[in-house]
Amino acid sequence: MTSSARTNTPTDIVASPRRSPRVRLIAIGDEILSGRRQDKHFSTLINLLQARGMQLNAAEFISDDEDEITACLQRSFATPDLVFCCGGIGATPDDRTRQAAARALGVGLVLHPEAERLIAQRCADMAAKGQGSADMSTPENRQRLQMGVFPEGAEIIPNTYNRIPGFFIHNHSFMPGFPVMAHPMMAWTLDTRYAGWHHHEARVEHSFLLFGLPESRITSALEALELRWPGIRAFSLPNVGDSGGYPHIELGVKGEPVAAAEALAWLRAEVQTLGGRLNPPA
Template sequence: MQKKQIPAIRLIIIGDEILSGRRQDKHFSHLVELLKARGLKLHSAQIISDEPDHIEHTLRASFSTQDIVFCCGGIGATPDDQTRQAAARALGVDLTLHPEAAALITERTQEQALQGHGSADMSLAENQQRLQMGVFPVGAEIVPNPFNKIPGFFIQNHTFTPGFPVMAWPMMEWVLDHKFADFHHTETSVEMSFLAFALPESRITPALEQLELNWPTVKAFSLPSVGNKSVRPHIELGVKGDPESCAQAFVFLQNRVTEVGGKWELLG
């Protein structure tokens, strides 16, 4: 039986507040962990501005792929939230109030009114403004938001969530488990590494190149460190790929370090 090809999984973070340093991104590391728990990995990530044309251009290119993409930020209803509009333009479709989103926003508004926050009258201007958060590109599906019920949306393998981690993270998890469960743990891959000392990176590079020729399914990596007060200068050398080939390549690499005059130690 042929293995199912897993699309590249990418992250797009939208927000001037990240680029200016007013806020620090937390989505990258969390998505990596969500994916790792499901036997998946992140292919790439980018941070872009709130500028509408920039978002549209980025999304148009992204929609042209078959990739699985998580987009965080800019789906609120204030003037600086332009992601919903840019996504619609990139897809060449209209925006429309999604009926399920409208029902959820109405429900949330009524709950808040019962708690003494605002009015449940949806004809009021402020509540009509809240409904704008449910205006999505035509053809989109809602993504449930367990934090406050205001949904994100899913269209063409792209998931759009708010920038707030407390909302975005469970929404990412829901999409991974409800839209892409068929891809979970379909590839067996390992990563193994050790520390090499008294060895310039240039001296071990030919061995890394030879390793990838000998084991085409294995990717070698080299992460040099200048060290610090507690750790000597070293290179973390390793391999990643299918378990059997990695095991063979790992021993090969250890032997080559010794042969060219270096010393190695296992991590941990």
């Protein structure tokens, strides 16, 4: 079965029907941890999610070590989270994500028939340009087929860049480390599998700048706010006045729109009562 024929709805996901599921990113690759390459998935996934009324809840960066990937995925598969995994699904010795995913799930690896067809089509496309052969029995093309060997039960994720697909299993989407491939695959997954979660919960974030008070003076107000408006999260981001500005604190709230607006107004009034200013010193 191909992934294009199946769309997950919120009822497919083991999560509360009233709350959106958590979304996480796992970026795999020694080259990111060593600094040889800079991660570009984190910020892109945040933007893709925000455009759809969703949010990223956590991110993890791990090495190409198969045991480490397996342990990470065992923990991850035990959750109901929606997880995007980038990197390590090629066919060279340092690509171990496919094998680790199968180990973590306790299943075998099999050549996915639709992936096999797509990889063969890719080889034919390249042969038509004078690059390689369309004969899938050549050693090079047999090796390329390894990129279509996925854990049993997996479905494909289409790759519009070069046809070679990623795979999806247990609410985990596995895609290459190359941003030009991975980012369209992220968008496709969000729009095809998880469209039912788009703008599922109305959430806003508001903030303002506070001058003249230390965090120690406002902590009790933030604690009182979260008790008074359950479900609203307060945050405090101090700034020491770098770049020539005045020291200040960015205070804010996030959550359901009506409660967030009420909590924000209360917080502004409360810190002013404590002697804080909403404008920088003259």
